[in-house]
Amino acid sequence: MAxxxxxxxxxxxxxxxxxxxxxxxxxxxxxxxxxxxxxLAIFLVIFYSPSWPDAVDPQGKHFxxxxxxxxxxxxxxxxxxxxxxxxxxxxxxAISIGVFQALFAIRSANDAFRDFFDPAxxxxxxxxxxxxxxxxxxxTKRLAYKMxxxxxxxxxxxxxxxxxITASLTLVMAHTAAAATVFPLLMAIYALYGEGEKPTNFxxxxxxxxxxxxxxxxxxxxxxxxxxxxxxxxxKEFTGKEIGFFDLPRYMILVSIIMLFVIWAYLMVVLKPEKxxxxxxxxxxxxxxxxxxxxxWQEKFxxxxxxxxxxxxxxxxxxxxxxxxxxxxxxxxxxxxxxFFKVLTIKELEDMPWxxxxxxxGAMSIGFCLWKTGGAQWLAIExxxxxxxxxxxxxxxxxxxFVLAMTNFIMNVAAIALSLPISLVIASYLGVAPxxxxxxxxxxxxxxxxxxxxxxxxxxxxGSGQFSSGEFFKYGIxxxxxxxxxxxxxxxxxxxxxxxxxxxx
Numbered sequence: 001m002a003x004x005x006x007x008x009x010x011x012x013x014x015x016x017x018x019x020x021x022x023x024x025x026x027x028x029x030x031x032x033x034x035x036x037x038x039x040l041a042i043f044l045v046i047f048y049s050p051s052w053p054d055a056v057d058p059q060g061k062h063f064x065x066x067x068x069x070x071x072x073x074x075x076x077x078x079x080x081x082x083x084x085x086x087x088x089x090x091x092x093x094a095i096s097i098g099v100f101q102a103l104f105a106i107r108s109a110n111d112a113f114r115d116f117f118d119p120a121x122x123x124x125x126x127x128x129x130x131x132x133x134x135x136x137x138x139x140t141k142r143l144a145y146k147m148x149x150x151x152x153x154x155x156x157x158x159x160x161x162x163x164x165i166t167a168s169l170t171l172v173m174a175h176t177a178a179a180a181t182v183f184p185l186l187m188a189i190y191a192l193y194g195e196g197e198k199p200t201n202f203x204x205x206x207x208x209x210x211x212x213x214x215x216x217x218x219x220x221x222x223x224x225x226x227x228x229x230x231x232x233x234x235x236k237e238f239t240g241k242e243i244g245f246f247d248l249p250r251y252m253i254l255v256s257i258i259m260l261f262v263i264w265a266y267l268m269v270v271l272k273p274e275k276x277x278x279x280x281x282x283x284x285x286x287x288x289x290x291x292x293x294x295x296x297w298q299e300k301f302x303x304x305x306x307x308x309x310x311x312x313x314x315x316x317x318x319x320x321x322x323x324x325x326x327x328x329x330x331x332x333x334x335x336x337x338x339x340f341f342k343v344l345t346i347k348e349l350e351d352m353p354w355x356x357x358x359x360x361x362g363a364m365s366i367g368f369c370l371w372k373t374g375g376a377q378w379l380a381i382e383x384x385x386x387x388x389x390x391x392x393x394x395x396x397x398x399x400x401x402f403v404l405a406m407t408n409f410i411m412n413v414a415a416i417a418l419s420l421p422i423s424l425v426i427a428s429y430l431g432v433a434p435x436x437x438x439x440x441x442x443x444x445x446x447x448x449x450x451x452x453x454x455x456x457x458x459x460x461x462x463g464s465g466q467f468s469s470g471e472f473f474k475y476g477i478x479x480x481x482x483x484x485x486x487x488x489x490x491x492x493x494x495x496x497x498x499x500x501x502x503x504x505x
Contacts, residue, residue: 032087039081046074047104055381069375071106076366076409083452083469090452090462090469091355094362097369107369115368116361119328124360124456125352126331127180130306131460132348133338135184137298144188145285145292153281155193155273159205160264162186166210167217167260173310174327175218175225175446179457181306182210187464192278192285202273203466208475209267212449214457216259219252219446227445235438238424243438251439251500255490259447259483266479298343305334353463363453367409376406384423392432392503396440397488399423404444404480408454433501436491443487450476 052070054062075097082093094116101112115121134140147165151157162182169178186206193202218224222232232243312330316322338344370376380402387398423437448454450473452462458472467475496502 035085035087036082039078039087042081043071043074043078043100046077047071052378055378055385057381057385063374063378063381065378066374068106069370069373069378071104072366072369072373072375073379075100075106076370079362079366080409080451084473086469089355091358091362094358094360094365097362097365101365101369106373111372112365112369115365116358118361118364118368119326121357121361121364123174123328123331124176124459125357126328126335127174127176127456128352128357128460129335129338129344129348130177130302130309130331131180131184132352133302133305133334133343134181135187136344136348137296137302138292139299139302140184141188141288142292142295142299144185144192145289147185148189148192148281148285149289153277153279155202155275155277156268158189159202159209159267159273162189162206163209163213163260163264166213167256170214170217170224171221173224173313175214176456176460177310177331178217179210179214179460182214183207183460183463186210190464190466192281193275194278195274197465199466200274201271202275203464204471204475205267205271205273207461207464207466208271208472209263211455211457211461212263212447212476212479213260215447215449215455216256216263219443220249220256222248225446228442231438231442231445235434239434241434248442250498251495252443254494255443255486258486259479262482262486263479266482267475270475270478301341301343302338305337309334356459356463359453360456360459366453370409379406384426388426388430392430393488393492395423395426395430396432396436396491397484399437400440400444400487401484403441404447404484407445408448408451428504431504433504435500436495436502439495439500440487440491443490444483447480447483449480449483 047070049070051067052065054064056062078100079093079097082088082096083090088096098109098112098116101107102109106112134143147161148158151161166178166182169181173181190203190206193200195203219228222228228243228248235241235243309330312322312325312333313327316325316327339349370379383402384399387395390398423441424434427434427437448458452458452469452472461467462469462472491502
């Protein structure tokens with residue numbers, strides 16, 4: 001009987017009670033949990049701490065820090081800790097900014113979450129859609145192959161070409177649009193590097209260089225960003241003086257060129273490419289270009305739409321009727337055209353990098369939170385008041401350094417708006433001309449190089465997957481200090497030569 005039973009069950013799976021189920025062992029990431037708790041503890045300690053002392057400006061006026069302003073500072077430090085150590089996805093960290101504002105009554109939920117739909121966020125969205133259109137139509141590959149046929153096989157020249165092209169585009173378009181245009185081009189170039197999607201030194205240098213060059217180039221032209229027209233308006237209101245369209249390049253172009261080559265040289269040292277050349281790339285590019293064939297109607301349509309968008313933004317500086325139109329509406333015009341004419345489909349919409357869009361929305365929310373609760377103003381007065389009796393050059397550099405630091409945390413326009421009124425008051429005591437204050441602030445505001453939320457090109461570059469937010473922070477600190485040394489030299493030696501008033505006689 002036993003023998004028959006064995007034969008009957010032969011070849012069949014064992015009974016359920018005899019099957020050993022392998023349960024994967026889940027390891028708890030205590031370091032991640034501890035970092036999350038540290039960030040939360042920072043917020044709670046600041047939130048429940050007693051009132052902080054008033055900030056006092058040089059005229060003796062007191063600026064008390066509200067409970068909400070103190071909480072805003074704590075919230076930024078909490079989320080900044082999470083972002084820096086990447087313990088939560090950047091989009092989730094951004095959402096927590098709105099959630100904590102509502103939970104702890106820092107601002108109303110209506111205000112906190114409305115900032116996620118600020119026109120600036122939709123400007124980023126529209127920029128990313130342009131990048132998708134370039135990629136979908138194959139236009140990025142065509143541009144990448146053209147660039148590579150010019151710069152050749154050397155990776156250092158590819159990086160320099162990237163920096164120069166990105167900066168050049170910001171002369172005629174917003175730095176966000178320039179970064180979104182170049183991003184898919186760089187993805188096509190990196191695909192030829194031969195390492196797949198794996199992060200490499202060359203990949204890091206390529207995309208970080210693109211982000212920094214977009215900021216550096218944008219300080220030259222009024223068309224490069226919103227910060228220059230805004231600062232010019234504030235400057236006229238405070239001093240009655242004008243900043244003309246051609247005044248900006250007159251003082252900024254040399255600073256920008258120097259920083260572009262500093263960025264290139266710095267990245268070539270700290271992120272030296274694994275390969276000096278990509279052998280045979282000219283032949284490969286020639287063959288790939290031939291495969292693309294003639295330009296399609298979709299490629300021509302995308303080029304036409306981008307020319308239209310850039311043209312309208314450029315005309316805003318000269319045509320009064322266009323000045324009242326928000327740039328985000330002009331940028332989103334491209335989005336509508338691409339979907340109306342089926343250049344893009346619902347698939348591309350679903351493939352949008354929403355994590356990055358959420359990050360920028362969160363950056364807008366914490367920026368407005370610091371600004372409207374008085375937290376950022378309190379920080380500005382506390383910082384600048386320390387230099388009211390310093391040498392004039394030290395004071396001017398302290399203003400620029402404050403703007404540089406704050407523009408990594410909040411909108412650069414807001415950073416200038418906070419520092420300019422206070423610094424102009426102190427400048428009058430030190431005999432410093434207001435022009436040098438506003439121009440040095442604009443130099444610093446255009447180059448946030450250590451936090452992703454500092455400017456949209458940083459966020460766009462992060463979408464490459466080549467570097468972490470911690471790496472971006474680490475690599476960005478040295479060039480930020482190099483910028484300050486260059487700016488000090490320009491203020492002291494160059495700007496007086498080209499006619500900028502520095503000291504009031």
